[in-house]
Amino acid sequence: MAEKYIDYETDILIIGAGGAGLRAAIAGFDSGVRVTVVTKSLLGKAHTVMAEGGIAASLGNLDSKDNWEVHFNDTFVEGVYISNWRMAELLAREAPDRVYELEQYGALFDRTPEGKISQRAFGAHTYRRLCHVGDRTGLELIKTLEDQVLHRDIKFFDEMYITKLLKKGDRVIGAVGIKLNSGEFYAFRAKAVIVATGGCGKIYKVTSNSWESTGDGLGLAFNAGAELMDMEMIQFHPTGMVYPPGVRGLLVTEGVRGDGGILLNSEGERFMLRYSPKKKELDARDIVARANYAEIMAGRGTPHGGVYLDISHKGADYIKTKLPSMYAQFKDFAGVDITKEKMEVAPTVHYQMGGIKVDPDTTRTNVEGLFAAGEVASGLHGGNRLGGNSLADILVFGRRSGLGAAEYTKKATLEDPSKSDIEGEIARVKSYLRDDGRNPYEVIEELSSNMSENVGIIRTETNLQKALIKILELKSAAPKVGVRGDLKYNKGLLACLEIPNMLTAAEAIVRGAITRKESRGAHARSDYPKKDPNFKKNIIYKKSGDEMKLELRPVPEMPENLKKLVDPEEY
Amino acid sequence: MTRAEYEFNVKRKDDGGRVSYSRYMVPKDRISTVLEGLIYITENLDQTLSVRYSCRMEICGSCGMEINGKPRMACSTIASKLGTDKIRVEPLKHYNVVKDLVVDIDPFFEKYREGLPYIIRSDDGNYSSELKQTPEEFKEYEKYSMCIKCGLCLDACPIAGTDPDYIGPAAMAGVLRYNLDSRDQGSKYRLEIINGEEGTSRCHFVGECSEACPKGVDPSFAIQLLRSQGLKHEMAKIFRRE
16 A cells, blocks of 8 residues: 655754764754754753763863773773773773863853863762763753754754664665644655764663663664674662652762762661772772662661761752752652752663674764664763763764764765565554553563563573573564554554564564673673673674674774773773 | 642633533642642543643742733742632633643734844853953842743733733843843843833733742842933933934
């Protein structure tokens, strides 16, 4: 049956309007090519708004000894030696310019008395490095980029959900999408496509991510033949809210600890002195998260199953100035006054270090015409991401992605996608509208419970195998989901479309976690508690027929001049 | 004995424009916020109900709606604090409804965009250091930068209800945010836009917008300040005979 759809043509199609997508759009447009951005939510509502602590960049405004070399070493070492060295180098070298640029675009920053950008301490950063505005840095970043996008001639489709990338031969040449707020289908033709869709936190029950982080770009790119990498590396943020249930998992910024907050167990012991006598509360996130988890498991947790985080000793004025959102968040949702009382916090799924494998300089993937940037891409953070490196990542690699794609489009042609590909995809989307379908929310509930129970902060072979069986079972159930209603603004239909992407992410995480028989960074196994030099490798995930194939690849060798900057790895 | 359920009455509008109310019973122990209640409904009781939301922590500004007659964010409205077990949920009234609780927010963004919401300077950007700004200069406009573009202020504004061309509270608070920014040199352009019939002079200072704002931006006061900035601007024009 012939399906109705709207044709649309552009040079660069950017999927996702978080920080990476918007920064890519600016760079692409300023290179003189046509840019179109699509997002499944509204402009400015992407998960980036939820980032709190700051942007890591070695301006050295407070600690003059800081420079890109130290930032590079911090990033690489805390990534536990499996980061891509070139990405870490580019991040460390370029982050300061990206911050200056953002500042000149008009972003607000907290200031030093002399009027420079103020910087705060954060976990495992050697110096005070995070440029911030209170604890709402992500909101300010996205608003500023949004304002820049708005006064450029960048075409924008909000509430547009991309369901499939279109290919001709081995090259990506466009995408099919459904405009959620009208129910219309679109066929985009583009010379280059940038995937900037963020993470997949929603596959876990307790997460700091927005409800939209469903790993869409992972599924799109993987199905188009792109390689994924390091998917087993899921970051648990040490401090998420635990109470009341509705806000369980919401982020409590690392800035609380950066600005002097301490962690206590139910016995009143400052337990980080035991786990990390030197860096204490400001050690890397994997270490603090596991310490919190261990205290809770040992029966020294709080009434709602967390540990205490206390900053009340800093006084009301300081707290309300430095952490206004945290103050409001606890007061409004939990009825807790953090200037007087302790917070209850527990680890929460926060970030995917892995994702689509990209070329560091251009962010191109192994599939021609396809690029990726931001959380959905991989390589920079290795086994563990430092706080503040994510906002720096989306600025540095968002821009590089826009430039890389623009350069590519200058030599590339627009191709006509096959009509049957488009119509087949539209028919697939419509097939979810039915009366006898399985409730998609049930599938999501089963998936997220499975991930939280079996693929959590400490992993074992038994639980991972259990998780894999469940995922494969859900994978075969996925085509049978369905919802009533029509195509227009049907959230249930959106859930049906998101499920295959969530399952791709989940399967990769579990298969990788089974393969990596060691403990490194965020990936901790009680049956292999030690780091193993044989696993100083990246895990690559590839589609082969309907199967997911895994391969261990050596971490790219760093040039000598950079090696000198890096502390040697210890086992 | 208190009841174990909330009674949600949700205003619906389908494609044919038919309006109705649907009634749902939501167990109290399953939810704390109104947004959670709506999600409970879509996931368990009625898949066809359309609701827009994203972050759940009052920072993205997606889930603005009228709850018991007042514009609020559903994610930060605690059901037990409403003082009643009956919760009436309706779409924002000063916008066109797309479906059920989802409204067309585009006109709001368009107005915001008209206010030139970006730094305007005569020099070109040089990105090798920051533009200096003291903490005092920062404090001047910080409050007006808190906007999350949820659109509640426009819903609360009685003028916006009768005059769709009125620039409105959020856009003008956005103008003031940039006009007060010590790094900006574009005030005169923005004042030209809002000094007029559909700008500052249209506001009656009822203050409903400031009351509705979940982030304490205080657009009403912003408009008062802009009116005085505007007057000075007009005077200056006369004396410079522009």
